[in-house]
Amino acid sequence: MGKADGFLTYGRELPAARDPKERINDSNEIYTSFPEEKTKIQAARCMDCGVPFCHSGCPLGNMIPDFNDAVYDGEWERAAQILYSTNNFPEFTGRICPAPCESSCVLSINKPAVAIEHIEKAIAEKSFELGLVKPQPPTHRTGKRVAIVGSGPAGLAAAAQLNQAGHEVHIYEKDDKAGGLLRYGIPDFKLEKWTIDRRLAILEEEGIHFHLNKEIGKDTTLKKLHRKYDAVLLTIGSAKPRPLTIPGNHLKGIHFAMDYLTLHNRRVAGEIIPAEQDIHAKEKHVLVIGGGDTGSDCVGTANRQFAMSITQLQYRNMPSTARTPDNPWPETPMTFTASSSHEEGCERSWGWLTKEFVADENGFVKGLKVVELEWKNSREYTEKPGSERVLPCDLAFIAIGYERPMYDAFQANFDFETDQRGNFKLQDWQTNVPGIFAAGDAYRGQSLVVWAISDGREAARAIDVHLMGKSKLPAKEVSMLLLANEKQV
Ligand SMILES: Cc1cc2nc3c(=O)[nH]c(=O)nc-3n(C[C@H](O)[C@H](O)[C@H](O)COP(=O)(O)OP(=O)(O)OC[C@H]3O[C@@H](n4cnc5c(N)ncnc54)[C@H](O)[C@@H]3O)c2cc1C
Ligand code: SF4
Known part of the structure; x- marks a missing residue:
């Protein structure tokens, strides 16, 4: 354990995100750099718990207190050895993992969790910088x-x-x-x-x-x-995407989210997308149907294409902002979260049921009929009388799962x-x-x-x-x- 009272002395700090107004003009990662000394301070917040719940929270069983200790000591090679012993690609998980380890971190019972994901990314990048990640072909071949x-x-x-x-x-x-x-x-x-x-x-x-x-x-x-x-x-x-089986789902302008995201990723990679295949949100009223990573990524992409408006519809009620008694630590918190894409601009509407897409005279979608739900419990709901309305929609992305x-x-x-x-x-x-x-x-x-x-x-x-x-x-x-x-x- 690096610093015995680190968790009392230091608060959680993460790299700053670029200003949403600036970052929607490009497709680069949104976080700015973070000095090494600050990462060491974050590692010092780890209590090296006798029973490190972060381990069981991590599907890979990453040895988190051990690499935190190495980072605090500035021993990057040791930190890399520990991290790579359980995780082949920390450069990916350090960027995009929702970090279940942090939800189960003991410190998160009454303070912000140790910044495990950031520390993981820092070790991954430092190990490339120091030339520690080299091709290591096997010394023998089995013939299989x-x-x-x-x-x-x-x-x-x-x-x-x-x-x-x-x-x-x-x-x-x-x-x-x-x-x-x-x-x-x-x-x-x-x-x-x-x-x-x-x-x-x-x-x-x-x-x-x-x-x-x-x-x-x-x-x-x-x-x-x-x-x-x-x-x-x-x-x-x-x-295989889950379809939204409501009338009008065949109209032009309604797409599965992945078709949209794939095209944009290809465009960012420099490919020319033929006009007849393209799906673009510029100056359109965009509806994203469904939450989750896929829906949130559609929001971020539509913002980068300068949509006129973006609304994300969710069927469930808005979750509570703090843990409820039936969702205690160290379980994954089922609480309200806003992704970086939501921070860039999006109206989030909770508790709406989609009823029917409305067409214009050319067979394009022009609206989506929705009705508000009243949830009796986590399974049963009724439709709120008189709450039916039509939301403007030029482009709809279905992101309700696979x-x-x-x-x-x-x-x-x-x-x-x-x-x-x-x-x-x-x-x-x-x-x-x-x-x-x-x-x-x-x-x-x-x-x-x-x-x-x-x-x-x-x-x-x-x-x-x-x-x-x-x-x-x-x-x-x-x-x-x-x-x-x-x-x-
Ligand atoms: C939009 C979106 C955003 C996400 N964001 C996150 C996130 O932020 N964080 C996170 O942890 N997870 C995220 N996820 C989930 C995560 O990406 C997946 O869980 C993960 O990629 C699954 O890995 P996989 O290797 O099993 O499959 P995949 O990544 O789906 O890879 C399957 C591969 O198999 C290929 N393939 C399929 N059939 C054939 C065939 N017949 N012949 C040859 N090749 C074939 C496909 O082309 C593909 O390359 C996201 C998912 C989506 C859709
Ligand atoms: S649970 Fe949190 S504080 Fe405890 S060892 Fe893991 S990262 Fe450190």
């Missing part, structure tokens, strides 16, 4: 070959682990660039794409093979991969078992088809980057055991045990 379908964070994390174990790893990706939702879902103002390219260059130098523009089920079959490789891992995400992975093209050859929600059903990360594994959103449903990395690591270990009968790749529980042993020594 693994195909990974999908290059999102789950696929990349699994690839990194399997390659370290000595297997020959081939990633098949249907898009023209690797990264999955990191690249074509999450906007640049949250995650600039050079961070992905920097990581991909290292993975390639370590010997991982990337096959881009290769859609499995279209350009080649899963059956062929299954025959050709010793194991196959499906990390294809959960991309149904399941897009595996339809595989099902003719493999009758994959799925769970109640339509995600792959797994036993030790293996599907019902021997030799075919799955991980990430394809198994969990649309979730978080940190869970995708965790699943990728766990699935890699299961594949290694499947191929070799044993594995030296770290298991989450083992990392925690190692930590406990280290502390005893």
